[in-house]
Amino acid sequence: MRHSLFSIVRNAIGGNRGWPAQWREAAPKPEYDIVIVGAGGHGLATAYYLAREHGISNIAVLEKGWLGGGNTGRNTTIIRSNYLWEESQKLYEHALKLWETLSQELNYNVMYSPRGVMMLAHTVHDVQSAQRHIHANRLGGIDNEWITPEQAKAFCPLLNIEANIRYPILGAALQRRGGVARHDAVAWGYARGASALGVDIIQNCEVTGIDRAPSGEVTGVQTTRGAIRARRIGVVAAGHTSVLMAMAGVRMPLESYPLQALVSEPVKPIMSCVVMSNTVHAYMSQSDKGELVIGAGTDAYTSYSQTGALHISAHTLDAICELFPAVRRMRMLRNWGGIVDVTPDRSPIIGKTPVPGLYVNCGWGTGGFKATPGSGHVFAHTLATGAPHKFNAPFTLDRFRSGRLIDEAAAAAVAH
Amino acid sequence: MLLIPCPWCGPRPELEFRHAGQAHIARPADPSATSDAEWTEFLFLRSNPKGRHAERWRHASGCNRFFNCVRDTVSDTILATYKPGEAAP
């Protein structure tokens, strides 16, 4: 059913009992043209664009848990495109442009809210690095501007710009088109759209093996719900990518770390933008429900525990209390962790692997939610045509052999 | 927070330590004879296993020495710590 003013009114009159399921409950078929492993935002978006733009709908998206239950449903939803290198700018800006019309495209409200993302500078080095980013962004046609502490305070009145704090604010880089979106709605909207176009979304179906012919190419997957044949497989499994690729004998330049976030009790609107600080490691925004959404850092060690250590979030709360003294007495409601797959250059890997028929989209680490529509769009192109889209062409696995790294470590020093 | 047994100082809180990545990665002995594939393996490729994992730690706020550790990456239980040069248990 299409969502419209008419359907809302009609269902309101009917006591909201007339809404159909948003996607079909699918059982696995013996064979598909393409199997996608992982029903996070990136996997679901890939399936959606394959069906919508490439006319391939004989696709299964296999998910070991429930769709959107991985990092997609655990992240703090910051969206921005002000990355340093040209390759990254193009990829993240491609996604940002898709965000702008995504609710209309999917006929599903993903609550994309370009409320402005402000990145604080606290040291001379921060100032220089922020200004370098701003210049690089402006050359790339991406909005990013330098603002003074007073302008930052005007943009976010909650901010403490006093000179007597441990790391006083010296200025900030502001991307006004940056913002947030509703993470669950992104997964649900893509799932609904893909399902309507014929894609099978199969939950509670864990991939346990990848089958290969004697000549090397993939022939299908083993799952907890039986074997499924496919000549093309796209692995979009975030923190579990190394585990899945090992099933095909491929070693990856990835390490998986717990990354956590927390939310406060809900309060009236007090913050209308996103504020991030790499140096003191904290970032915060306010959800439409009124909770303050706070992101902490990764743990020091690799882990699949899907929970972060308490001292990591305590450290972040120290910084939050210093930057936003007004929230000091608020209580935290929940905290949780996800497992993020981090590459040596902090840029994703989207494309072919040494195994014919096996494709991978991973390495988004602490900051891939913002890329969800763009990532799905270019990965669908890659799976459909066997060749990369111009925006993911530089993001190969082979760059770790050739040395053409895309070093965004400076931009991603804080987890977002 | 982990309680990590330093082989020299005994059990200490994680805050005293720095994680130093996967253990038992040997630098190629003859760099000029090393292929691109071998460099890739040495520099970038990691096992990243779900389960038993050998990793290095440095007791930064203690004896400041490196040592190796076997940890289960699902439960984060530390199964053993041992001195550099010793074989993984």
Ligand SMILES: Cc1cc2nc3c(=O)[nH]c(=O)nc-3n(C[C@H](O)[C@H](O)[C@H](O)COP(=O)(O)OP(=O)(O)OC[C@H]3O[C@@H](n4cnc5c(N)ncnc54)[C@H](O)[C@@H]3O)c2cc1C
């Ligand atoms: C706390 C936190 C905060 C974050 N904040 C931000 C932010 O503010 N902005 C931003 O841009 N990014 C942020 N990120 C990063 C972002 O969440 C991820 O980069 C992005 O959501 C990855 O999407 P995905 O679809 O690739 O992965 P996921 O949503 O994790 O999807 C992968 C799916 O694969 C499934 N899977 C794994 N193994 C198997 C198997 N064997 N068989 C079948 N299925 C399998 C998993 O169950 C999972 O559902 C944050 C992450 C975390 C954890």
Ligand SMILES: [Zn+2]
């Ligand atoms: Zn010691």
